[in-house]
Amino acid sequence: MRLRRLSAGGRFGLTVAGLFVLTALLAPVLSPLPPDAINLARELAPPSLGYPLGTGENGIDLLSHLLYGARVSLVVAVFAVALSALVGTVLGGLAGYVGGLLDEALMRLTDVLLAFPGILLAIFITAVQGPSLTHVVFALSFTGWTGYARLARGLVLTLRERDYVQAARALGASNARILFHHVLPNAAGPLVVQATSALPGAILAEASLSFLGLGAPPGTPSWGALVDQGTQYLLVAPHVALFPGLALALTVLGFHLLGDAVRDTLDPKHLER
Numbered sequence: 264m265r266l267r268r269l270s271a272g273g274r275f276g277l278t279v280a281g282l283f284v285l286t287a288l289l290a291p292v293l294s295p296l297p298p299d300a301i302n303l304a305r306e307l308a309p310p311s312l313g314y315p316l317g318t319g320e321n322g323i324d325l326l327s328h329l330l331y332g333a334r335v336s337l338v339v340a341v342f343a344v345a346l347s348a349l350v351g352t353v354l355g356g357l358a359g360y361v362g363g364l365l366d367e368a369l370m371r372l373t374d375v376l377l378a379f380p381g382i383l384l385a386i387f388i389t390a391v392q393g394p395s396l397t398h399v400v401f402a403l404s405f406t407g408w409t410g411y412a413r414l415a416r417g418l419v420l421t422l423r424e425r426d427y428v429q430a431a432r433a434l435g436a437s438n439a440r441i442l443f444h445h446v447l448p449n450a451a452g453p454l455v456v457q458a459t460s461a462l463p464g465a466i467l468a469e470a471s472l473s474f475l476g477l478g479a480p481p482g483t484p485s486w487g488a489l490v491d492q493g494t495q496y497l498l499v500a501p502h503v504a505l506f507p508g509l510a511l512a513l514t515v516l517g518f519h520l521l522g523d524a525v526r527d528t529l530d531p532k533h534l535e536r
Contacts, residue, residue, distance in 0.1 A: 273524025279517025286330055287337040294327040298484045307500040317502040320492055325503065329510055331484035336514070339396055339478075340465035343403035348458045350404065351411025352447065358412065359419030360442050370416070373409040381406040382468060389477040399478050403468055407461065414457055418450035425449075452529045460522035463515040470511055486511045 286293065302322030310317045316325040358366040376384075385402035392398040422428065423446055431441050472478035473487030486507040493504025 270524065270527075272520045273527070276517045276520025276522075276524055279513060280521045283333060283514050283517065284337060287334040290330040290334050294324075294330045296324040296327045298323065298327045298331040299482065300324060300327070307496060307503065309500070309502060316506045317500070319489065319500075319503045325489070325506055328484045328489060329486065329507060332486045332489065332507065333510075333514075335396065335479055335483060335485050336466045336469055339399055339403070339469040340462050342400045343407060343465045343469075344458050344461050346400065346404040347407030347461070348411050348454060351408035352415045352450075352454055354408065355412035355415030356419050356442055356447050356450075359416035360423055360438065360446065366416070369412065373412050376406050376409050379406070382471065385468060385472060386475065386477060389472055394477055394480045396479060396483070399469055399472055402472070403465055407465075410461070411454060411457060414453060415447070415450060418453060419446055422446045422449055456522070456526045456529055459525045460519075463518035463522070466518070467511070467515050 300323065302318065302324075305314065305318050305322040306320065308314060308318045308322070314324055314326070316329065319325055319328065354369055358369040381403075384406050385399075388402035388405060389395075389398050392401075419442070423441075428441055428445055431445050436445075469478055470485070470487030470490070473485040474491045476488075476491070479485035479488055489507035490504050490511070493500070493502075493507065496503050
């Protein structure tokens with residue numbers, strides 16, 4: 264990505280996303296206390312020098328909890344988006360390249376899944392399986408692959424008739440080699456844009472499931488769980504919900520702006536301007 268071509272919003276999004284990733288990776292170094300450290304004498308204490316963001320239930324340090332919560336959000340979002348992109352790209356690519364009955368069956372399956380709100384299906388899956396980060400990743404990927412499948416199919420339908428594909432076919436290349444070495448690599452740009460734009464949705468979905476008690480297991484640092492905890496103390500300790508809510512809003516906004524910047528940068532029409 265050419266940084267000089269990024270808009271102010273794009274640079275802001277890149278900065279926020281970069282800080283979010285660094286915070287998640289360096290949580291053990293930046294955290295002043297272990298996330299599960301208890302100090303009952305300082306329960307629901309307001310921000311102070313010792314506790315810059317205050318404390319929550321049982322005197323947990325909110326700053327430490329937020330830092331480790333960023334790690335949970337990052338892991339869930341990356342794995343959910345990566346799994347969705349991999350499954351959707353392969354299935355959509357096969358549907359577009361092979362066509363026929365396989366194409367019809369896969370597209371009807373995506374239509375059925377798209378008919379249901381993704382978050383409702385995720386709530387159902389995690390409610391049945393129980394709170395677990397692995398279950399959250401599976402639940403978000405269960406419907407997340409459909410968007411990549413439809414996009415990959417449309418791209419492959421266009422690219423499979425290009426001259427370089429016809430040349431590879433004339434040279435005796437197998438269908439698998441043509442698809443995975445010639446067609447899908449040339450469709451990577453729009454799929455990368457799709458994946459970047461999906462990251463904030465995955466972060467927000469994980470927080471929503473954790474807010475409902477269906478995401479991260481009890482005791483696991485999570486921004487959604489902190490917001491849920493803070494709703495019980497809005498009148499006496501509003502900081503418990505305020506800081507994780509602000510962190511979540513800022514992160515989602517940053518990734519949305521970054522996704523828009525990636526889309527504009529990889530858009531050929533944009534590059535011609």
